Amino acid sequence: xxxxxxxxEGGVIRVVLVDDQKLMRDGIATILGNDPGIDVVGSAAxxxxxxxxxxxxxxxxxxxxxxxxxxxxxxxxxxxxxAPGSPQVIMLTTFDREDYLLxxxxxxAVGFLLKTGSPxxxxxxxxxxxxxxxxxxxxxxxxxxxxxxxSLESQPDAAASAxxxxxxxxxxxxxxxxxKGLSNTEIAExxxxxAATVKTHISHVLTKLDLRNRAQAxxxxxxxxxxxxx
Numbered sequence: 001x002x003x004x005x006x007x008x009e010g011g012v013i014r015v016v017l018v019d020d021q022k023l024m025r026d027g028i029a030t031i032l033g034n035d036p037g038i039d040v041v042g043s044a045a046x047x048x049x050x051x052x053x054x055x056x057x058x059x060x061x062x063x064x065x066x067x068x069x070x071x072x073x074x075x076x077x078x079x080x081x082x083a084p085g086s087p088q089v090i091m092l093t094t095f096d097r098e099d100y101l102l103x104x105x106x107x108x109a110v111g112f113l114l115k116t117g118s119p120x121x122x123x124x125x126x127x128x129x130x131x132x133x134x135x136x137x138x139x140x141x142x143x144x145x146x147x148x149x150x151s152l153e154s155q156p157d158a159a160a161s162a163x164x165x166x167x168x169x170x171x172x173x174x175x176x177x178x179x180k181g182l183s184n185t186e187i188a189e190x191x192x193x194x195a196a197t198v199k200t201h202i203s204h205v206l207t208k209l210d211l212r213n214r215a216q217a218x219x220x221x222x223x224x225x226x227x228x229x230x
Contacts, residue, residue, distance in 0.1 A: 013127065014057065014060045015032060015061045016040075016054055017062075018043065018062060018063065018068070018076065020046055031119045032126070038126060042059065046070035048076070050062070050071075060088065061129055063126070064077055064091050065091075066091055066093040067095075073104075074100070075107075077108055088110050088111070089107075089109045089111070090135065092113055092122075094115045094116065105216050105219060106216075109213075110135065110213045111125055111129045128183075133183055133184070135215075167205060170201060171201050171204055171205050171208075174202060174205065175221050178218060179221035179226070202217070
């Protein structure tokens with residue numbers, strides 16, 4: 001299935017910030033407040049409070065810290081993403097740990113950025129996920145590929161069989177381009193089809209492979225060996 005909530009082009013993106021450090025929340029709020037296309041509608045200091053804030057404010061994007069008291073960001077993400085019409089969740093952390101990445105993707109996060117990135121990267125990331133795209137920091141993409149290669153070595157046939165059995169040739173083509181990090185518009189240009197058709201193919205891929213989002217699709221493409229075939 002495709003992400004539940006996307007923001008129309010030109011619309012204001014409603015954001016909730018979740019971090020146990022007030023200084024961090026205030027700093028990010030200041031950065032985002034300088035962009036007229038982003039509106040910070042709420043904040044929380046832990047995952048449990050985040051659930052309440054998300055329910056009361058209906059944001060488009062949640063910027064979620066990982067390590068927090070009461071309830072960590074991964075469990076909060078899992079609960080947020082389980083609800084119909086859920087917002088897009090970007091994990092923000094100072095740690096480039098591979099286990100965080102994998103658990104966050106399994107929980108339903110569509111993006112993963114390091115707090116050491118620039119304000120411009122954060123704003124661009126929020127816009128990217130608000131449009132229904134996936135987002136991974138370069139450092140995390142390398143970790144994801146490394147994990148996928150290890151999974152492929154241990155179980156070389158299962159994921160590949162599912163791709164061959166369940167996806168059409170065009171859907172496999174689209175999945176390859178998604179795994180390369182291309183946007184819907186870029187995929188449309190590469191395959192000479194419309195962006196709307198690309199979106200439909202991605203929706204079918206996610207449904208057939210029982211994946212939550214594009215980030216999980218990237219992992220699956222590498223785990224199946226599809227990228228090696230290309």
